[in-house]
Amino acid sequence: MTYQRPDLRGRTAFVTGTTRGIGKEIALALAEAGCNVVSTGKTVDDSDTDLEGTIHETAAACEDRGVDAHAIRLDVRDTAAVRAAVDEAIETFGEVDVVVNNASAIQQAAIEDLPADRFDLLTEVNVRGTYLVSRAFLPHLRAIGGGHILTNAPPIRMDRAPGKAAYAWSKLGMTFATLSLAAELDDEPIAANAFWPVTLIETRATRYFGLGDADDWRTPAVVADTVLELLDRDPGTFSGHAVYDEDVLRAAGVEDFGRYNVTAGDPEPKAARMFDPEYERP
Template sequence: MSLQGKTLFITGASRGIGREIALKAAADGANIVIAAKSAEAHAKLPGTIHSVAAEVEAAGGKALALQLDVRDEAAVKVAMAQAAEHFGGIDVLINNAGAIKLLGVEQLEPKRFDLMFQINTRAVMVCSQAAIPYLKKSGNGHILSLSPPLNIDPKWFAQYGPYTATKYGMSMLTLGMSEEFKKYGISANALWPKTMIATAAIEFELGSRDAFKRSRTPAIMADAAHAILSSQGRSITGRLLIDEDILREHGQTDFEHYRFDADGGTLVPDLFVD
């Protein structure tokens, strides 16, 4: 159950869940490629590829910070090649970069839909395609995308169907890749939180940090990702997993320490989770 010596290429890893997954793997002694757009500090959003690289090194891992826009397929191919050359290969791709706007068809600007589609759905294909030559050589390659189970209850489409479509697209690609890459011994899974997670995406989409009181920290997603990525021989593949569920499968029963606020109220389920 260790990722020691493994190389993880994580998109959008400059903050939030991506950063937390990076630090969890770094504690095992893994090599982490922090691939994100944030190379310079932002006034409202803490964290850059360089600050996370320093944290990875401090946690016991090795880091490579690469500024990357996952919409640019040529740049993605170059980044994958740089990562593989630097660390001698790639064992894991984590499609963590994401874009969100919770508006319906009537109100959403087409350019915003384009952004969500390109960063959510399209980037999963582009990044996975670029990683495949290296994952084939890993012997235990993994692709993990942060996307939800396919819950087709109309309520998840009624108010923000465009966002839902782009996230479900990620999940459908995941199911397809698990079958398509079976011949290479590569596992493909998706992971989603059972409750809201205290991240910048929640803060800015909802307009405040008030929701953090009823959220969990990104640590639960990092622990769940670690359980998936530590699995061997496609024993976990083709699954659209919930963080708490996969941790329960691995024997964990206590989740109280993941609360952002120990004195907070009832935890709020995340989108797409009944």
């Protein structure tokens, strides 16, 4: 079985956190598949920071792939800003049927070592941001007859996370909100699902926080392809799932994951074990 990316022409996606890393890769993959993109995030000018990338650069790269794109500066913690961004996206494109909650903050530390304001930041960006963006799009998704809400967060398989309690709480909170929403929408054609990589993904955050090395990483493309495949599923029948990228892509025909590896070999499932210490590949 040969793997082919699905055709998403005629659709429009609102993606949070697109300046770099996984969010940018998701936006570009959507564009490659023909999907229009609303690129959102906080960075509009990278001239005075060591972090490369802006929401406008991502939007331009999407347009280079033949779709329409629009950049909106957005702090997902801000209720009014989220509402305004959703309204602007809908006004620009008419319909937005895909919502990807990707924006996240990360910091791993023991409870004793993590200041309360950092706990607040992780909770506000990750859980509150997912909650606000998903909630803001519900009236529109109902009005257009359905759509997809996808959240970059792991399956819930743990009841403690020593050394990373605040981060784990916030990421699992994203999943909990998404799966709860799916249950609330059970009789409607609006899918709410979460997705998570089995292996660590090469991003600036992975490097900055010392999460493994190149032998442990795959490129963000493995996550982006997972998003495309989830968007190819019927929102009326596939909802309320927290899935691993490998499972989704195997079902789509991927047999060799080497295309995604940063180095030769098969990376260990360290991202899955971050939230499920007993995880083993099927």
